[in-house]
Amino acid sequence: MEKPLILVTNDDGISAPGIRTLVEVMSEIGDVVVVAPDKPQSAMGHAITINSTLYLNRVSPENAVITEYNCSGTPVDCVKLAVNEILKRKPDLCVSGINHGSNSSINVIYSGTMSAAVEAGIEGIPAIGFSLLDYDWNADFNQIRSFVRKITLQTLEHGLPKGTVLNVNFPKLKENEIKGIKICRQAKAIWMEKFDKRKTPQGKDYYWLTGEFINEDKGEDTDEWALEQGYVSIVPVQFDMTAHHAIQQLNTWDLNEK
Secondary structure (H helix, E strand, C coil), X not given: CCCXXXXXXXXXXXXXXXXXXXXXXXXXXXXXXXXXXXXXXCCCCCCCCCCCCCCEEECXXXXXXXXXXXXXXXXXXXXXXHHHHHCCCCCXXXXXXXXXXXXXXXXXXXXXXXXXXXXXXXXXXXXXXEEECCCCCCCCHHHHHHHHHHHHHHHHHHCCCCCEEEEEEECCCCHHHCCEEEECECCXXXXXXXXXXXXXXXCCEEEEEEEEEEECCCCCCEHHHHHHCCEEEEEEEECCCCCHHHXXXXXXXXXXXX
8 A cells, every 4th residue: 555645744853863863753643754943943932034034954964754844934835845846746634843842722823843743734624733741852762753643643544623733842851751642632721921121231121031931720631730640641623723612602793883
């Protein structure tokens, strides 16, 4: 049987250890094409490049088993270029990550990792974003390889509901310490943000964004709860952002009264 075609991308950059692990796992499953940023693009969200030039460079030899490109743009740019300029057919799957750090709860909004997966979903490609709750550049991704493989194979076998991608987060634990996998909802949590205001030697103000993550959700069916309890969390994410529950209420407004 023909191997599945798998597009691999991320937001930490093509040389990040997380994506290198992901490429290795995916190469055991299918034919892999990598299109990833040439530098870190964390917290870019769904940004695209429209006011500057985009560059795409092949970084793998012509006879390499895995075809790899780096891109000067954002994670979403990488997916768009892969689909429109590189791949000869639509991939069977897009995987993004493995991110160095959490993309659970509200972090999904800001995540370049997840935005790449969402862009693939918009293109009609089943997609998964993988993240490990360890910001260390030298994080041990080997502990989660078996889980990445299992989730990927199940996604290829069963497919995903239309308009849905998966947000997968791994706790920072050894493989034998992870209790299992939980299907979750996104926890209601916020960042209490502030800016650290400083001055340059020339006296000009500049700012560093800081903040504290606050989980306001006490539910035991959320991604935050699962991760705290030692489980892998999977949240199905939809990119139709319509607040369907609000339509009925808004229809009671006198919007068409003259």
